[in-house]
Amino acid sequence: MGFYRDQLLPRFIDKACGTESVGRWRTRCLEGISGVVVEPGFGSGTNLPYYPPEVSKVYAIDPAVLGQQLAAERLAASPIDVEFVGLDGQRIPLDDNSCDAGVLTFTLCTIADPMAALSELRRVIKPGGALHFCEHGLAPDERLQAWQFRIDPVQKRLFDGCHVSRNHPELLTNAGFEIAWSDADFADGPKPWSYFHIGKAVQPA
Numbered sequence: 001m002g003f004y005r006d007q008l009l010p011r012f013i014d015k016a017c018g019t020e021s022v023g024r025w026r027t028r029c030l031e032g033i034s035g036v037v038v039e040p041g042f043g044s045g046t047n048l049p050y051y052p053p054e055v056s057k058v059y060a061i062d063p064a065v066l067g068q069q070l071a072a073e074r075l076a077a078s079p080i081d082v083e084f085v086g087l088d089g090q091r092i093p094l095d096d097n098s099c100d101a102g103v104l105t106f107t108l109c110t111i112a113d114p115m116a117a118l119s120e121l122r123r124v125i126k127p128g129g130a131l132h133f134c135e136h137g138l139a140p141d142e143r144l145q146a147w148q149f150r151i152d153p154v155q156k157r158l159f160d161g162c163h164v165s166r167n168h169p170e171l172l173t174n175a176g177f178e179i180a181w182s183d184a185d186f187a188d189g190p191k192p193w194s195y196f197h198i199g200k201a202v203q204p205a
Contacts, residue, residue: 035100041107
C-alpha cells in the first residue's frame with residue numbers, strides 16, 4: 001500500500017475533491033472564517049482559493065507529504081501565510097488557544113480516532129472560536145445507511161481509513177462543541193458517498 005497511499009491516492013483525492021461542484025460546498029463552509037486557522041487534512045490546498053481575505057494564516061496538517069507538492073500552485077497564488085506544522089490531526093503541535101478557528105473538509109471521515117482529533121482542536125481553538133466543517137457522512141435513509149455500513153470496510157482499505165457512515169454533527173457535539181448551524185444534503189455523485197454534512201461548530205467560551 002506504500003506507493004498507492006503515498007503517490008497515487010493523494011493525486012486521486014486532489015482531482016476528486018478539487019472540482020467546481022465541491023468548490024461550491026467549500027465556499028459555503030468557509031463563509032465568515034477569519035484570523036489564524038488550523039486545518040487538519042490540508043491535503044493539496046484545495047481550500048486555499050475559497051478562504052476569505054480575513055484569514056491571515058493557516059497551520060496545515062496532513063500525513064501526505066506529496067500534498068505539499070501538489071499544493072504548490074495554490075500556495076503560490078494565495079496571499080495567505082501557510083505553515084506546515086504536522087502530519088497527524090490526532091496530535092496537533094500547537095499551543096493551547098493559539099488559533100481563531102479550525103477547518104475540517106473531507107478529513108474527519110478518515111481520521112482513525114475522530115474524538116482524539118476533536119479534542120486536540122478544542123485545545124488549540126480559542127474559546128468562542130469556530131470549527132467549520134464539510135464532510136461526507138451518514139445519510140438519513142435507513143436503506144442507504146445499510147449500504148454505507150456495507151461499503152465501509154472496503155472504503156477504509158481503498159481510501160486510507162475513510163468512512164462513509166460517520167455522523168459528523170453528532171461527533172462534534174459529543175466532543176463538546178456547540179453547533180451554531182448545520183445542514184446536510186446530497187451532492188453530485190453516487191449517493192452512498194455524496195451525502196454531505198456542512199456547518200459551523202463553536203468552541204464554548
